[in-house]
Amino acid sequence: MPAYRPPHIPACEITPRAIFMSRRQFMGTAAASFVLAGAGGALAAPLTASPGPFATDETLTPKEAVTTYNNFYEFGTGKSDPSQNSQHFKPLPWSVKVDGMVGKPKEFGIEELMKLALEERTYRMRCVEGWSMVIPWIGFPLSAILDQVDPLGSAKYVSFETVVRPGEMSGQTGLFQPLEWPYIEGLRLDEARHPLTILAVGLYGETLLNQNGAPIRLVVPWKYGFKSIKSIVKISLVEEEPQTTWKNSNAREYGFYSNVNPAVDHPRWSQATEQRIGEGGFFKVANRPTLPFNGYGEQVAGLYEGMDLKANY
Amino acid sequence: MPSWPSLPRKLHGPSVWALYAFGLCPAAWYFYLGATGGLGFNPVKTFQHLLGLWALRFIIATLAITPLRDLLGINWLRYRRALGLLGFYYVLMHFFVWLILDRRLDFSSIGADIAKRPYITIGMVCIACLVPLALTSNNWSIRRLGPRWSELHKLIYPVALGGALHYFLAVKSITFVPFIHIALVVTLLAYRPVRKPIMSWKRGKSRVAQATR
Numbered sequence: 001m002p003a004y005r006p007p008h009i010p011a012c013e014i015t016p017r018a019i020f021m022s023r024r025q026f027m028g029t030a031a032a033s034f035v036l037a038g039a040g041g042a043l044a045a046p047l048t049a050s051p052g053p054f055a056t057d058e059t060l061t062p063k064e065a066v067t068t069y070n071n072f073y074e075f076g077t078g079k080s081d082p083s084q085n086s087q088h089f090k091p092l093p094w095s096v097k098v099d100g101m102v103g104k105p106k107e108f109g110i111e112e113l114m115k116l117a118l119e120e121r122t123y124r125m126r127c128v129e130g131w132s133m134v135i136p137w138i139g140f141p142l143s144a145i146l147d148q149v150d151p152l153g154s155a156k157y158v159s160f161e162t163v164v165r166p167g168e169m170s171g172q173t174g175l176f177q178p179l180e181w182p183y184i185e186g187l188r189l190d191e192a193r194h195p196l197t198i199l200a201v202g203l204y205g206e207t208l209l210n211q212n213g214a215p216i217r218l219v220v221p222w223k224y225g226f227k228s229i230k231s232i233v234k235i236s237l238v239e240e241e242p243q244t245t246w247k248n249s250n251a252r253e254y255g256f257y258s259n260v261n262p263a264v265d266h267p268r269w270s271q272a273t274e275q276r277i278g279e280g281g282f283f284k285v286a287n288r289p290t291l292p293f294n295g296y297g298e299q300v301a302g303l304y305e306g307m308d309l310k311a312n313y
Numbered sequence: 314m315p316s317w318p319s320l321p322r323k324l325h326g327p328s329v330w331a332l333y334a335f336g337l338c339p340a341a342w343y344f345y346l347g348a349t350g351g352l353g354f355n356p357v358k359t360f361q362h363l364l365g366l367w368a369l370r371f372i373i374a375t376l377a378i379t380p381l382r383d384l385l386g387i388n389w390l391r392y393r394r395a396l397g398l399l400g401f402y403y404v405l406m407h408f409f410v411w412l413i414l415d416r417r418l419d420f421s422s423i424g425a426d427i428a429k430r431p432y433i434t435i436g437m438v439c440i441a442c443l444v445p446l447a448l449t450s451n452n453w454s455i456r457r458l459g460p461r462w463s464e465l466h467k468l469i470y471p472v473a474l475g476g477a478l479h480y481f482l483a484v485k486s487i488t489f490v491p492f493i494h495i496a497l498v499v500t501l502l503a504y505r506p507v508r509k510p511i512m513s514w515k516r517g518k519s520r521v522a523q524a525t526r
Contacts, residue, residue: 065354068353068354069353069354073486077485077486079353079354079355080353131355131358175489176487176489178485178486178487178488179486265429267430268430268482268483269426269430270422270425270426272422275357275358277354278354283347283348283352283356283357283360283414284350284354284355284356284357285357285417
């Protein structure tokens with residue numbers, strides 16, 4: 001009798017080499033997702049949304065560009081700072097307080113907002129610095145929540161505020177802080193109620209990443225990108241024009257309206273053309289003319305009838 | 314004055330050529346990155362910005378030669394011409410990237426930019442001032458111009474100040490990197506008016522030290 005009889009193992013029970021060799025990778029992924037879940041990050045969870053109006057048929061900017069080429073000074077002033085420095089930011093739990101001149105002030109939990117009818121809105125985004133993208137946002141019209149709080153007749157403007165968390169937002173600490181916090185933005189009430197104006201909770205079919213303004217941000221496609229404030233914690237209805245951050249920082253260069261306008265130069269550069277990010281060959285040169293109201297003139301020009309857009313830049 | 318280990322004389326020439334070669338490496342590397350998609354999603358802006366930053370760095374290095382010799386006894390005078398010329402080459406590259414890749418040779422918008430935007434006007438004036446400096450950065454010109462050469466090359470002071478101002482005006486907000494560069498330019502320029510009193514004080518001190526020995 002042989003001293004040892006090898007057990008018979010059926011072929012179907014043998015783990016393919018590629019799978020057992022990928023065990024470490026699997027463990028790594030599992031550990032990473034556990035860490036992320038533990039950090040409260042609602043990072044890139046799938047979202048379902050119905051197709052929304054105003055969609056452009058221009059080529060979408062690659063997702064990698066949309067999620068790594070960002071301006072979000074709370075995480076630093078470099079374009080890659082937001083994607084590199086925002087991993088410790090906790091977008092959950094989250095709530096948005098809506099107050100001011102309203103009949104029914106309310107604090108909305110993010111879960112409640114995610115349950116609103118979500119739409120996919122593919123918009124052009126034009127940065128004041130002269131570059132642009134085409135982004136498939138997911139969100140809902142801002143008017144959907146304004147309607148729930150009963151704005152009073154005296155309310156003329158809407159003011160928005162970004163969270164202040166120096167512990168999680170490296171741009172909010174240290175000697176050289178580029179702006180004053182909290183970041184404040186504002187719209188006229190009719191601009192805020194315009195059907196193009198949305199609060200976005202996702203892009204490219206997933207919830208927002210921290211660098212894109214998780215968990216909830218404004219998107220106003222006919223204005224320069226800095227108006228589309230990120231990581232919003234407070235929305236107030238007010239009577240006076242809000243003291244917005246960039247205007248406070250440099251009123252000559254950044255106005256309250258900041259409608260995209262190729263005819264009104266930034267004092268330091270022309271706004272007549274834009275560099276479309278993610279396109280072009282050699283050195284990705286992809287200049288195109290900038291359109292008035294970023295191409296949304298048909299929808300929004302009426303809001304500014306009779307107004308001098310050069311004086312109200 | 315402390316003494317520093319000095320380079321053997323026969324290596325002086327080669328070390329200057331090595332400086333030219335190393336000095337042009339950042340430009341070559343960024344060009345390679347930009348042409349192969351490694352400079353991010355807006356490579357023209359990034360390339361232009363990095364070239365400008367290196368131009369300012371070489372100008373800062375040029376200005377640092379005199380105080381290094383005065384205060385630390387390091388004599389790198391033989392590298393000053395190379396540093397100055399490298400600064401000029403980077404300024405030129407910065408300018409041509411703006412002209413060709415950024416403005417796409419659209420001369421009407423280029424003219425408007427130069428006329429209307431102070432930081433671009435300052436940049437153009439600085440380039441214009443650097444040209445005679447670069448053209449006279451050779452032994453023949455030094456011999457030919459005599460004492461006027463030193464007077465002419467004092468133009469580097471307003472150019473450095475203009476470069477720092479150009480940078481200050483071009484950025485959206487002053488963060489650490491612009492602050493350091495601008496502060497270095499200002500410090501090195503501020504050294505010039507106090508140089509004479511500092512040097513005569515130092516000479517006086519060493520004379521006293523010698524007398525009491």
